[in-house]
Amino acid sequence: MTEEANKATSTSTPARTRYAPSPTGNPHIGNIRTAIFAYLWAKHTGGQFILRIEDTDRKRLVEGSLDNIKESLSWLGLDWDEGPDKGGPFGPYVQSERLDRFQAVARQVIEEGKAYYCYCTPERLDAVNKAKQAAKQAPGYDRHCRNLSEEEKQAALAEGIKPTVRFKVPLEGSTTVNDLIVKPLTVENSTIQDAVILKSDGYPTYHLAHLVDDHDMQVTHVIRGQEWLPSAPLHVMIYQALGWEIPVLIHVPVILNPPGQKGKLSKRDNAVSVSQYRELGYLPEALLNFLVLLGWSYDDHTEFFTKQDLVEKFEVSRIQPTPAKFNIEKLDWINAHYINHVLDVEDFARRCLPFLAEAGVISPEEAQDPGDKWPFIRAACALVKDKVKVLSEVPQEIDFIFKPAAALEYPAKDLVGKNESPAAAAGVLEAAINFLKEVPDEVYNDREALLSGLSDISENKLKLTNRGMMFWPPRVALSGRTKSPDLMAMIIALGRDETVQRLELARQSLLNQS
RNA sequence: GGCGCAUUCGUCUAGCGGCCUAGGACGCAUCCCUCUCAAGGAUGAGAUCACGGGUUCGAAUCCCGUAUGCGCUACCA
Numbered sequence: 001m002t003e004e005a006n007k008a009t010s011t012s013t014p015a016r017t018r019y020a021p022s023p024t025g026n027p028h029i030g031n032i033r034t035a036i037f038a039y040l041w042a043k044h045t046g047g048q049f050i051l052r053i054e055d056t057d058r059k060r061l062v063e064g065s066l067d068n069i070k071e072s073l074s075w076l077g078l079d080w081d082e083g084p085d086k087g088g089p090f091g092p093y094v095q096s097e098r099l100d101r102f103q104a105v106a107r108q109v110i111e112e113g114k115a116y117y118c119y120c121t122p123e124r125l126d127a128v129n130k131a132k133q134a135a136k137q138a139p140g141y142d143r144h145c146r147n148l149s150e151e152e153k154q155a156a157l158a159e160g161i162k163p164t165v166r167f168k169v170p171l172e173g174s175t176t177v178n179d180l181i182v183k184p185l186t187v188e189n190s191t192i193q194d195a196v197i198l199k200s201d202g203y204p205t206y207h208l209a210h211l212v213d214d215h216d217m218q219v220t221h222v223i224r225g226q227e228w229l230p231s232a233p234l235h236v237m238i239y240q241a242l243g244w245e246i247p248v249l250i251h252v253p254v255i256l257n258p259p260g261q262k263g264k265l266s267k268r269d270n271a272v273s274v275s276q277y278r279e280l281g282y283l284p285e286a287l288l289n290f291l292v293l294l295g296w297s298y299d300d301h302t303e304f305f306t307k308q309d310l311v312e313k314f315e316v317s318r319i320q321p322t323p324a325k326f327n328i329e330k331l332d333w334i335n336a337h338y339i340n341h342v343l344d345v346e347d348f349a350r351r352c353l354p355f356l357a358e359a360g361v362i363s364p365e366e367a368q369d370p371g372d373k374w375p376f377i378r379a380a381c382a383l384v385k386d387k388v389k390v391l392s393e394v395p396q397e398i399d400f401i402f403k404p405a406a407a408l409e410y411p412a413k414d415l416v417g418k419n420e421s422p423a424a425a426a427g428v429l430e431a432a433i434n435f436l437k438e439v440p441d442e443v444y445n446d447r448e449a450l451l452s453g454l455s456d457i458s459e460n461k462l463k464l465t466n467r468g469m470m471f472w473p474p475r476v477a478l479s480g481r482t483k484s485p486d487l488m489a490m491i492i493a494l495g496r497d498e499t500v501q502r503l504e505l506a507r508q509s510l511l512n513q514s
Numbered sequence: 515g516g517c518g519c520a521u522u523c524g525u526c527u528a529g530c531g532g533c534c535u536a537g538g539a540c541g542c543a544u545c546c547c548u549c550u551c552a553a554g555g556a557u558g559a560g561a562u563c564a565c566g567g568g569u570u571c572g573a574a575u576c577c578c579g580u581a582u583g584c585g586c587u588a589c590c591a
Contacts, residue, residue, distance in 0.1 A: 022591050138516050164589050199589040206591050230586040300528035301538050327525045330540045387552035471549035483551040
């Protein structure tokens, strides 16, 4: 590692990083991952993470975006130290509220002869582009206004044209961009356009705005998407023109579509926003864990990281320069791991509440405050905690618990299962009913005791050849399905009355059948 | 079209010149556990490190070309 890189990744100086989205809708999961990297690096070094809103394109604003952005970050646990409506020493943190500053900087560079007013109309720009393309030249601005005479300027102003401001790119030499994860990039200055830095409506473009703000807000590491790499040389030139120190640049690769699909992760066939994953039943800790591992690794074997682990172990230099494909199967695995092995029953059940309400299994009021029903709901959720991948699967897995016994619908032949005849299955049910009716509460509510009690009936009383024959009919009778949660757990969760009633109902239907 | 970045099992990755006959994980297959489904445990298939040239005693690791992928080429970010 070079000395410069060493300094850039040093943890002895607190880093100031930022997430600077445009309020143009729900933030894309790829941008969110970039935000995660920026957050982790700031926290790892004991620095600050800044949220800044880049709303300089008035045409693309989408109502409610800011709330979406804030909610996405909050849900994932990415709290920002400075930002809109939170404030901070370098506010405001919304670019449309900083116009004076951008315009002042633009004026300054013009006065220093490093930028100029451009009076070209969109029509002329378009014509120039077309002409260049027809001549098989690279498209771009022809620098027509770069050396306008005083008369020409006056004439344009007299016409009422509102000029833009363009940066005067040096005609000769080359510019080098140093990036922490991508190799140094050197380009000939002659290939760079005189980009617009201030639009005719008085708003800055990204090139000016982000740079001024990063400088003013003392951002030390610019962590952004790789789509910015081609314009990074321009940014370096502007920094140099301004005489400002260039922050450490880190261009993070994009996230690609899953195997089989081409291109960047797109919403056509995939969920691309944090809120979508939330609705699909993914846990924030799992999404965070997964996203971080998409393009970053700690070592050759660690897969699970809490936010705390990540803050401790995250290194920007270990971000992969290669775009990664989004692989939902791994996300599922990670999510299942958190549900099955990290969450406790109480926590899990609480997180299931909104999904149960959404599916109509419980009422919205109960989801808000389950009250007396909480132990029952919790027990129901506990039944499937170890088999579910996402929270949204829970309702369909346990709705049978909430239905009245008579509402369970299933083919009577399912009850027979491994038994030879409906009569045999009915016999099993009868024995189970008799047992469960009479057993004392301590036994009824003890999983192990129930198991041995039923096993005893199977082996000694009914002389069945395997336990499956004993457990199958009650399983179907209680759940109405052939794939169900643990039998003992269902018996306990349903309670004695409901259990016996369901078993009895099933027994009757078998008797009618035979 | 031009410019740029990238390239290790299907996927995410470890690897920063000899420890690599390339390691881990997801997924897949088989087996074990077992009252169904999961979970868990074990085993296995799966990459001549995109391809072709160099450099070197020695290359997945360095250099150059080609191919492929991705990005940029706006008064959008």
